[in-house]
Amino acid sequence: MDTAPEETRPLLHMQGISKRYGGVRALEDAELxxxxxxxxxxxxxNGAGKSTLIKVMSGVVAPDxxxxxxxxxxxxxxxxxxxxxxxxxxxxQELSLIPExxxxxxxxxxxxxxxxxxxxxxxxxxxxxxxxxxxGASDIHPSxxxxxxxxxxxQMVEIAKALARKPRILILDEATSALTAAxxxxxxxxxxxxxxxGLALLYISHRMHxxxxxxxxxxxFRNGQKIATYKAGTKSDNEVIELMIGREYQNVFPxxxxxxxxxxxxxxxxxxxxxxxxxxxxxxxxxxxVVGLGGLDGxxxxxxxxxxxxxxxxxxGQIVIDGEPVRLASPAQASSxxxxxxxxxxxxxxxxxxxxxxxxxxxxxxxxxxxxKHGIIDRQAxxxxxxxxxxxxxxxxxxxxxxxxxxxxxxxxxxxxxxxxMRHPRIILLNDPTRGIDVGTKQEIYQxxxxxxxxxxxxxxxSTDYDELIGCCDRVLVLYDGAIKxxxxxxxxxxxxxxxxxxxxxxAEAAKMARAxx
Amino acid sequence: xxxxxxxxxxxxxxxxxxGIFLVMFIIYTSNHPAGFTANVVQTASNKGVLLxxxxxxxxxxxxxxxxxxxxxxxxxxxxxxASWLVVGGPVETTLGVIAVLLVGVLCGxxxxxxxxxxxxxxxxxxxxxxxxxxxxxLLLRPFPGGSVNEDLAxxxxxxxFGVIPASLVTLLATVLIIWVPFSRSVYGRAAYAAGSSxxxxxxxGVPIKRGKFLAYVLAGLLASFxxxxxxxxxxxxxxxxxxxxxxxxxxxxxxxxxxxxxxGGRGSVIGAIFGAFAFRTIGDLLFVFDLDxxxxxLFQGVVLLLAVSLGAFALFRVKNRLxxxx
Numbered sequence: 006m007d008t009a010p011e012e013t014r015p016l017l018h019m020q021g022i023s024k025r026y027g028g029v030r031a032l033e034d035a036e037l038x039x040x041x042x043x044x045x046x047x048x049x050x051n052g053a054g055k056s057t058l059i060k061v062m063s064g065v066v067a068p069d070x071x072x073x074x075x076x077x078x079x080x081x082x083x084x085x086x087x088x089x090x091x092x093x094x095x096x097x098q099e100l101s102l103i104p105e106x107x108x109x110x111x112x113x114x115x116x117x118x119x120x121x122x123x124x125x126x127x128x129x130x131x132x133x134x135x136x137x138x139x140x141g142a143s144d145i146h147p148s149x150x151x152x153x154x155x156x157x158x159x160q161m162v163e164i165a166k167a168l169a170r171k172p173r174i175l176i177l178d179e180a181t182s183a184l185t186a187a188x189x190x191x192x193x194x195x196x197x198x199x200x201x202x203g204l205a206l207l208y209i210s211h212r213m214h215x216x217x218x219x220x221x222x223x224x225x226f227r228n229g230q231k232i233a234t235y236k237a238g239t240k241s242d243n244e245v246i247e248l249m250i251g252r253e254y255q256n257v258f259p260x261x262x263x264x265x266x267x268x269x270x271x272x273x274x275x276x277x278x279x280x281x282x283x284x285x286x287x288x289x290x291x292x293x294x295v296v297g298l299g300g301l302d303g304x305x306x307x308x309x310x311x312x313x314x315x316x317x318x319x320x321x322g323q324i325v326i327d328g329e330p331v332r333l334a335s336p337a338q339a340s341s342x343x344x345x346x347x348x349x350x351x352x353x354x355x356x357x358x359x360x361x362x363x364x365x366x367x368x369x370x371x372x373x374x375x376x377x378k379h380g381i382i383d384r385q386a387x388x389x390x391x392x393x394x395x396x397x398x399x400x401x402x403x404x405x406x407x408x409x410x411x412x413x414x415x416x417x418x419x420x421x422x423x424x425x426x427m428r429h430p431r432i433i434l435l436n437d438p439t440r441g442i443d444v445g446t447k448q449e450i451y452q453x454x455x456x457x458x459x460x461x462x463x464x465x466x467x468s469t470d471y472d473e474l475i476g477c478c479d480r481v482l483v484l485y486d487g488a489i490k491x492x493x494x495x496x497x498x499x500x501x502x503x504x505x506x507x508x509x510x511x512x513a514e515a516a517k518m519a520r521a522x523x
Numbered sequence: 524x525x526x527x528x529x530x531x532x533x534x535x536x537x538x539x540x541x542g543i544f545l546v547m548f549i550i551y552t553s554n555h556p557a558g559f560t561a562n563v564v565q566t567a568s569n570k571g572v573l574l575x576x577x578x579x580x581x582x583x584x585x586x587x588x589x590x591x592x593x594x595x596x597x598x599x600x601x602x603x604x605a606s607w608l609v610v611g612g613p614v615e616t617t618l619g620v621i622a623v624l625l626v627g628v629l630c631g632x633x634x635x636x637x638x639x640x641x642x643x644x645x646x647x648x649x650x651x652x653x654x655x656x657x658x659x660x661l662l663l664r665p666f667p668g669g670s671v672n673e674d675l676a677x678x679x680x681x682x683x684f685g686v687i688p689a690s691l692v693t694l695l696a697t698v699l700i701i702w703v704p705f706s707r708s709v710y711g712r713a714a715y716a717a718g719s720s721x722x723x724x725x726x727x728g729v730p731i732k733r734g735k736f737l738a739y740v741l742a743g744l745l746a747s748f749x750x751x752x753x754x755x756x757x758x759x760x761x762x763x764x765x766x767x768x769x770x771x772x773x774x775x776x777x778x779x780x781x782x783x784x785x786x787g788g789r790g791s792v793i794g795a796i797f798g799a800f801a802f803r804t805i806g807d808l809l810f811v812f813d814l815d816x817x818x819x820x821l822f823q824g825v826v827l828l829l830a831v832s833l834g835a836f837a838l839f840r841v842k843n844r845l846x847x848x849x
Binding site for chain 1: 526529530532533703704707708709712715716718719720722723724725726727728729730784788789843844
């Protein structure tokens with residue numbers, strides 16, 4: 006592995022790749038060299054051309070120009086199937102699993118073992134079990150339907166499926182963004198093993214510490230072009246981020262103001278319990294506060310947000326708004342003017358937006374009552390309000406009449422947030438809002454959250470990214486098995502404390518473990 | 524143990540359809556003046572098999588998240604054609620049967636080609652082709668008439684060993700020869716995958732187009748099985764517009780009763796067959812209770828609504844309101 010990559014023949018060489026979508030330039034004369042037995046990280050903001058590059062590489066889109074040389078021979082892939090056949094397998098950010106089929110069916114979807122022309126289910130199952138074990142996900146039952154699995158398990162199935170295809174080049178596009186911390190470390194072990202088996206791995210992630218841990222080589226893209234390729238560890242995080250955004254890098258997180266203990270809480274939760282997923286949840290949020298929900302993924306954080314927002318049935322305990330106990334039986338009640346709650350959902354594609362509809366339509370639904378009189382919409386008032394929102398959030402769109410689905414992930418998320426902000430919520434619940442979003446947009450969202458808090462909103466913020474919790478929150482409630490295990494305030498919010506309480510272990514013990522690992 | 528749980532979850536729709544059918548059928552036979560006799564079973568099975576074939580055809584298309592509004596018309600067209608061709612000696616009859624089935628396949632292939640390669644909405648495409656198929660049927664048989672090889676007809680609508688209805692055996696054979704290989708083949712799974720999530724299927728390199736096309740073609744074939752059997756029962760061909768439409772709509776009812784998801788990707792032909800028999804039995808219940816036949820459509824509709832609601836009961840137990848929309 007110490008051989009300098011320049012001396013061996015590259016496994017994959019993409020030369021002069023260009024691709025335009027209508028008037029938008031996605032890739033311009035892009036170049037990428039990938040070597041076997043190495044993990045190659047690709048960095049760049051959303052819209053930098055990473056996704057398009059991967060789509061070209063895996064046969065989803067055809068480039069306008071350029072050539073792909075695989076193992077010394079020029080190739081063209083006209084479909085994902087053709088790329089798979091040549092050993093280029095991609096784990097897409099948007100899951101490629103089929104919800105109504107079983108895990109085993111999904112793992113062997115494109116090339117199942119057959120006997121007499123029929124799928125040999127026993128053999129298929131055996132291979133699926135092996136693949137799951139290789140991916141470190143033996144806890145998943147091969148007969149389970151994919152739609153019944155939580156997001157993090159689906160992602161593991163996706164990885165197992167890729168491995169079952171015996172790839173030579175494995176592309177991971179934000180493959181860890183839905184995973185729990187425990188799964189991430191398992192997947193990392195798998196990836197390191199694959200590297201030692203001689204695979205080339207392409208790793209796309211917005212999480213810098215993951216790249217620092219995994220990558221051998223890094224390539225930075227910006228505006229559809231390759232900016233630099235360098236050996237991992239030769240540049241500092243700040244230098245890398247400067248390469249990515251092309252300008253001086255300022256602190257990502259806005260400063261936290263001193264807490265105002267005198268303010269009366271807007272939101273209070275007393276003994277909130279729901280089935281076996283939430284147990285006796287008690288906390289308060291004051292105006293101006295950003296309260297984080299921490300812990301391992303799937304410990305009840307999502308359920309807590311849904312319970313507050315009136316989605317879950319059969320909750321016991323009390324939700325108190327402005328000192329008055331309220332009963333919230335639907336999102337409509339929770340978001341009504343009196344309560345003023347908003348929930349920025351986890352899955353913007355299904356819960357937050359109507360993708361085929363335009364930016365205008367998506368935004369206008371939320372603010373219908375603000376721009377209409379006696380049921381008639383005042384088009385001018387609507388235009389004013391929407392323009393204001395697009396400007397406030399710096400949504401990059403060619404206009405209000407563009408389908409939301411055509412925007413980049415970060416801009417879609419901004420539309421979701423804009424939609425709720427137009428109702429001037431007093432209590433803002435966020436469910437992992439920055440998942441799969443580029444650094445620049447993340448930064449804008451952090452600043453927006455703090456600004457809203459300063460204007461008097463109470464914010465409850467669930468994130469799977471510890472850096473965010475540390476950087477954004479005044480307090481963090483760490484959940485474990487549906488209950489609040491620990492509350493971290495101010496300077497107590499450190500990565501150590503977060504991880505320790507997430508795993509429900511002693512802080513001192515965690516420090517010891519960290520030392521042992523180092 | 525947990526293996527059983529997954530199997531049960533997968534077969535829930537089919538088992539529910541079986542249950543509904545059994546309940547209906549027990550009520551029916553226990554109130555029938557003749558009781559549970561070979562004769563009663565034979566009549567019930569002959570009537571049910573027609574809708575069962577058409578419902579099977581519908582299922583294949585519905586699995587791909589499509590819908591086929593032409594199945595009833597393929598059924599009529601092949602009936603009219605059979606009343607011309609399935610006549611004469613053994614050789615002639617055999618060739619006639621093959622020709623009729625081939626026409627079914629062609630109808631299905633045309634539907635599939637328009638929907639998959641022409642990228643038209645299944646509902647629109649099959650309304651149009653259905654009208655065409657009916658038009659041809661009408662040209663073939665402007666008036667009811669024709670004939671059929673009665674030896675073959677009687678053999679296939681009679682009883683084996685004096686007890687087992689031959690039509691039921693044919694139905695079973697069709698399931699074994701067509702459905703089982705299809706559902707377990709790569710193409711069958713491609714049809715399911717396309718119905719569940721076409722984008723994910725494409726990204727995974729699944730042969731969606733061929734899978735869907737095969738589903739449409741087999742649907743045409745199965746509808747022509749139905750058309751043949753109609754000829755065997757009636758000895759004639761008739762281009763009855765209302766009857767064709769009724770079969771199309773009833774096939775959708777049977778599919779829903781059979782636990783096949785109209786959103787695609789879930790369900791099986793077996794469930795649809797039970798659904799078809801259950802639906803037929805609902806109609807016959809009135810007869811044993813000696814009610815005015817005028818009540819039949821109303822009664823059939825009410826029972827159908829109740830039966831379909833059974834599947835929705837699970838929603839009352841949902842604790843997370845988001846699951847209502849899943």
